[in-house]
Amino acid sequence: MTHPQKRFSNFSEFYPYYLQEHSKPACRYFHYIGTFLSIMAFIFGLIFHPYWFLAMPLSGYSFAWFSHAFIEKNKPATFTYPLWSLIGDYKMFLSWLSGSIDQQIANANLLYPRPEKAFDNK
DSSP states (O other), X not given: XXXXXXXXXXXXXXXXXXXXXXXXXXXXXXXXXXHHHHHHHHHHHHHTOGGXXXXXXXXXXXXXXXXXXXXXXSOOGGGTOHHHHHHHHHHHHHHHHHTOHHHHHHHHHHHSOOGGGTTTTO
């Protein structure tokens, strides 16, 4: 799916779109790995040495961009909405940990259906 022409005015409008752009579970799993590693790099930076802070964006973005290129096959929302995408990634990770991600994905797909899903019921 291409990015909508509409500019989102707040994160609440953006987040369902962000989730829809991560509709494939494998894409989300790569994001979870990168997010977890970025959190660990932050903790290591606080405890051991500030150089660990450099690993935060490297780990997070490398896993995320790989998954968009080879699994989801779409352009990461980071390029259009950098701050909201970062917030969305951590919210998606926490939603996965809490077990609420599947329902959030289902709701997001109602708002932003993928073109190939539009013909599934026919």
